[in-house]
Amino acid sequence: MKNSNILVEKPKRRTESKEVRRRQLIDATIASIAELGMSNTTLGSVAKRAGVAHGTVNLHFPSKENLLEETLRFLAEQHYRLWLEGIKNAPNDANARLAAIVEVDFKLEIVSPQKLAVWFSFWAHANYRPLYLEICSQFDGERGGEIERLCSQINEEGGYLLAKPSAIAQRFEALIDGLWLSMLLYPETVTRQSARVDAFEYLSEVFPQHFPLQPL
Amino acid sequence: MKNSNILVEKPKRRTESKEVRRRQLIDATIASIAELGMSNTTLGSVAKRAGVAHGTVNLHFPSKENLLEETLRFLAEQHYRLWLEGIKNAPNDANARLAAIVEVDFKLEIVSPQKLAVWFSFWAHANYRPLYLEICSQFDGERGGEIERLCSQINEEGGYLLAKPSAIAQRFEALIDGLWLSMLLYPETVTRQSARVDAFEYLSEVFPQHFPLQPL
């Protein structure tokens, strides 16, 4: 009935606008969490930033909790999407792919000050909101696996004789997380650029041939 | 100014029991934040865990905000105290001192699951609670400076020819933070022991002579 006429665009437009509104609200949520913190983020603060009325948030998200979940999911999916794109477009050698991963991890869309704040807010709640962890973990696993694979390959190629590429990979991931934290806490001294360089320098330390030190 | 030395506690109260009660409430706060998250931590949840009545919390801390600050201060102080002790007791060579610092950073008293959760909760709020940052930053600065100094010295001693010991130092700190996050999020796979080893392996990578790889 409603969609019997395939040429009718209305239903689609409605749906679209609904998606737009959801996205708008998620953006507002990110802004609010970044600005006020998760504890001080209220449906009011979100609605205000989205420029809509109070009740509109609950119209699109059944509950505040659901809004937060969807916000995290959005961040996770965005990271995943850019990550896929990054490794797809990278040359097919291991170090180029690893580099591509790093580049994504320090793209503005991923680690804007706002989004950093949101990521850490969610992580701070991971213990008692298992769903938060779940939302991230699929991608995290996939990414971790890929990094490990790449490290293994590079290790072999270079004959670096390092015992456990898996340890290097894990350490590398931890390093990036730590750099993210530094960027969050000390944005004046640790910038996106400096952190990115830092990450690459780590790769230079462990895989000197594949990642020759950039002369600054 | 007001907080010229943020980590130094107010002069000792008259009654000892008052101090005891304060400590009890801070412990309860840590437990509550770890268990319920910061957003769900209420004076009620703290009082319950401390086994005292509702109003007692406000008797010892003028406000909830102050309780949180004092809790963070307690954690920061504890870390500072153990850190001081660690480097005081360490042999006087640079790598021993650096190792001592790592040991402290993975002591149970510092990175128990509870305390990890609390640390990240505070960091997640650092952006809009500048005081939180302030409380940490004095110690963080001192520790960072020391690490940098030690790295420089080791670098010189070993003739590692790495361009910037300061970068190594920063990267090292970031790595530790990242390991903390891994311990928080994936306590099953990243334990205190494994994370500690990871940190030392990093030192082995950059200062192989000073930190020879431990054969497992």
Added chain:
Amino acid sequence: MKNSNILVEKPKRRTESKEVRRRQLIDATIASIAELGMSNTTLGSVAKRAGVAHGTVNLHFPSKENLLEETLRFLAEQHYRLWLEGIKNAPNDANARLAAIVEVDFKLEIVSPQKLAVWFSFWAHANYRPLYLEICSQFDGERGGEIERLCSQINEEGGYLLAKPSAIAQRFEALIDGLWLSMLLYPETVTRQSARVDAFEYLSEVFPQHFPLQPL
């Protein structure tokens, strides 16, 4: 004034479908009140049961209050209509007419579980929604008058020597209401049939010659 004859519906609308839709919504209202209670009945719950969109209810009824009024009016009218029909079709003797009234009062269309629930919901609000009472009272008065007249006549015919037929009539009406309540509260033990028998037994008690006890 405005409601000089409260039970008479507004003049027929232009479109037939409008009337149909109104009836559909009233049925949905009855279903919703029966299922969820009056407090939990929302325009949403009504729309859902009617299978229409949210805003459609307000298209046909200016307000929720008006919808409720019209629903009550519908019930009252329906009772009135069946009552008129019942006494019209009854033989012309008093006891047959009284019996006819009882039969109507226990017809499924009048005392279905759903409708019972709705009746009592409205009565529970009669105190502060005078209009509800008004809607019922015209019919109630007429019916009460008729019952009293019939009782008087029967009383005279039978020479029962009961002081006040008016009291008998009132008592009889109260009994029926009470039986309705029993049917509402204990549908398992008090059924339409058993309640009907009960009502007739009462008539047997007071007018034994006119209503001889039915041997079961």
Added chain:
Amino acid sequence: MKNSNILVEKPKRRTESKEVRRRQLIDATIASIAELGMSNTTLGSVAKRAGVAHGTVNLHFPSKENLLEETLRFLAEQHYRLWLEGIKNAPNDANARLAAIVEVDFKLEIVSPQKLAVWFSFWAHANYRPLYLEICSQFDGERGGEIERLCSQINEEGGYLLAKPSAIAQRFEALIDGLWLSMLLYPETVTRQSARVDAFEYLSEVFPQHFPLQPL
């Protein structure tokens, strides 16, 4: 500790005052339901009538639903208490006891206009709030059993030859409920006194020797 000194009255006073407050809030709930109806009764309307602040209601009752339940329980218990007292103080013959039951059922404490409104509000919700029914049913069952027993006894004593005393009893209970409804809907014409007389007249009709008609 707290109660070590048996002479200390404080703890008791506290408890007492808590009970007093609860009662106060239940009274306010009854007043509000009677005045505004159940749907329009809010925690605010209750708090206002009790002369306390908004949050105080939730301090003593975990939820609005619980407040309503406790209110119903209070009414049911009050009825039960007066009923027990009534039959305890009555002479030991069946008709006196039956009369006592009627007297209780029309006592002002039981059928004040306010309380009538509340009773019917609860009954109107009985279908989807099974707990409401549960709260009433224990007493209702006990009372019903007693009435039936008394009717049986009276029937035997009088040799009334009425087939089923149980039916008479049920009818009697229904009649009282119906009279309550009349009192609720038409307080001007059906008063406590008139309804009480009505009930007794019914008994005169079925048990003429035991309940001779009162000459008015």
Added chain:
DNA sequence: CATGAATGAGTCTTCATTCAT
């Protein structure tokens, strides 16, 4: 010192009503 009753501001959520499509 400690208690816990009371307060009332703040938050989430629901929902009647409006209105653009």
Added chain:
DNA sequence: AATGAATGAAGACTCATTCAT
């Protein structure tokens, strides 16, 4: 006529803080 997105007022409930005991 019908839809359903948007609104915002109102309600239930929470909780930091106060204060009498």
